[in-house]
Amino acid sequence: MRREELLARLGDALDDELLVCYLGYPVRELYHHADRPQNFYMLASMGQATSIALGVAMTTDRPVLGLEGDGSFLMNLGSVASLAAYGPGNLGIVLVDNGTYAATGDQPTLARAVDLAGIVEAAGLEVRELVALDDLEDRMAWLLGRGCRVLVARVAPGNADLPFIDLDPVEIKERFVAEVASDQDLVERSGRA
């Protein structure tokens, strides 16, 4: 499957989950197909997607998805220990493994030198793989079930021909913060806080 298809399909499957998306062409693809205020787009700070998602998920009850690529995951591999130690049940990580650094010309990462799903499993996290796009909805339901879980999706290299997104970092942040805050207000006003 292609990453662009996966992200478009993911967009269709989302409800109001908060989502942190790793940098590069995935941001362009997700923005093009499934932009929503619950999306936090990373434009830099490669490797931090799982960490940002963890920080969000540890401090809200809402479901949180962290989208991360194989190259950036390898850059912050210590975060697998942090997920194991602190990952709450409302956090799900989607590891999108295309085996390359897409934004810089599809140079290979070291994802094929290791078993990324095995590494995550060895950390004590529950892992499943997404092989067929039609299984996505089921996998998503599992991903956001009990425990901090990881879904590994192997995709083919290749990027959509899309422009850089036209939101700047502060706009991305303000929109995301407003979305989180609005839900909190709702909870408090309804007396459920």
Place this chain on the structure above:
Amino acid sequence: MGYRASPRRLEPTDAVVDGLRRADVELVAHLPCGQARPLFRRLDATFRTVRLTREEEGVGILAGAAMTGTRGALVMQSSGLGNALNALTTLTEAYELPLPVIVSHRGRADDWNPAQVPQGRRTRRWLKSLDVPPWEPGPDGIRDAVRDAVHEAYDADRITAVLLAPTLFDGGDGA
């Protein structure tokens, strides 16, 4: 005749913790410094904490927490600043997020480990080049510096730093 007793001075560990508390910090991400061992034990006993695998990920975690309205602080050794530079600039600064950083200063000229010196001697300069001139409190000023640094970070959506000299934590050793 009588003498004037000096006002009770807070121990540095108490002062940092008190300063963080007064500023309503709820979440502390840290990676320890051997010079300030009691501080890291007290942080775990006082706050919700995240023990980091690398200082850089503390920047990411606290960015996420900041966006849900949770006040956090990063507590680390100055050697961690180098590990955190990319995330500090291209995440925290670029997105205008708040982040107070409490930094215990290694690698000053009198450090027993010469390998710490190349980064330690540049720490102040690096912070200033990040437009984060650090608070550098004396023993009586730690609590208020920490409190003020947290307030400033959240009032202005920026990175702030308190640089703690090794002499403030006498008796520390090790890494």
